[in-house]
Amino acid sequence: AQSVTQLDSQVPVFEEAPVELRCNYSSSVSVYLFWYVQYPNQGLQLLLKYLSGSTLVKGINGFEAEFNKSQTSFHLRKPSVHISDTAEYFCAVRQTGANNLFFGTGTRLTVIP
Amino acid sequence: EAGVVQSPRYKIIEKKQPVAFWCNPISGHNTLYWYLQNLGQGPELLIRYENEEAVDDSQLPKDRFSAERLKGVDSTLKIQPAELGDSAVYLCASSLGTGRTEAFFGQGTRLTVV
Numbered sequence: 001a002q003s004v005t006q007l008d009s010q011v012p013v014f015e016e017a018p019v020e021l022r023c024n025y026s027s028s029v030s031v032y033l034f035w036y037v038q039y040p041n042q043g044l045q046l047l048l049k050y051l052s053g054s055t056l057v058k059g060i061n062g063f064e065a066e067f068n069k070s071q072t073s074f075h076l077r078k079p080s081v082h083i084s085d086t087a088e089y090f091c092a093v094r095q096t097g098a099n100n101l102f103f104g105t106g107t108r109l110t111v112i113p
Numbered sequence: 114e115a116g117v118v119q120s121p122r123y124k125i126i127e128k129k130q131p132v133a134f135w136c137n138p139i140s141g142h143n144t145l146y147w148y149l150q151n152l153g154q155g156p157e158l159l160i161r162y163e164n165e166e167a168v169d170d171s172q173l174p175k176d177r178f179s180a181e182r183l184k185g186v187d188s189t190l191k192i193q194p195a196e197l198g199d200s201a202v203y204l205c206a207s208s209l210g211t212g213r214t215e216a217f218f219g220q221g222t223r224l225t226v227v
Contacts, residue, residue, distance in 0.1 A: 004155075009153075034215060036218075041220075042221075043117070043204060043206075043218035043219050043221050044156070044204070044218040045218070046215045046217075049215055090155050090156070092155075099144055099161060099163070099168075099208070100158060100161060100169060101146070101216055102158075103155035103156045105154055105155045106153070106154065106155050
């Protein structure tokens with residue numbers, strides 16, 4: 001079985017500062033990894049995904065994430081945040097060859113003007 | 114291309130009443146998911162369909178919840194009777210059905226049971 005841990009439930013950061021949202025996963029088999037963003041009263045939107053190949057993946061809105069197999073991590077980063085980045089961010093994992101997607105509990109990013 | 118469509122967006126009902134949610138996935142997506150999202154939590158899988166077959170419903174409380182996906186396209190999730198603890202957001206998602214592709218989510222139905 002897979003599980004996802006998002007260590008920080010809330011992350012406040014000033015506008016134009018860098019941010020890192022942490023995600024660790026556990027799985028006995030290889031996995032695909034995803035980051036989703038959820039704006040208030042909206043569904044989830046895919047930011048980026050890691051399937052294979054380069055461990056550094058770039059997504060929409062200037063976000064990127066790095067897959068670290070030895071540390072079983074998939075942290076999300078952005079070098080300079082905007083007010084519009086205020087939202088809930090979810091890390092998710094799917095076992096390769098399977099279809100179920102398991103989510104972490106989310107990190108609420110608040111960008112302070 | 115239209116995304117995943119859910120209705121209604123919001124629903125308020127009294128406890129012990131029935132309620133139903135509808136989802137229309139992206140055209141051509143064989144896999145359909147229903148997720149439950151409690152306030153401040155991540156989505157939790159209730160049921161997954163591959164075409165019209167429910168292949169994983171282990172987390173669906175079958176005493177009061179039911180779902181169907183007739184003809185392998187749109188789907189309905191029903192609660193009867195609803196309890197106060199069922200207040201949450203119900204998310205529908207769809208994907209092409211292979212592990213490499215992402216799931217696309219609808220906007221969700223926010224259920225309030227009073």
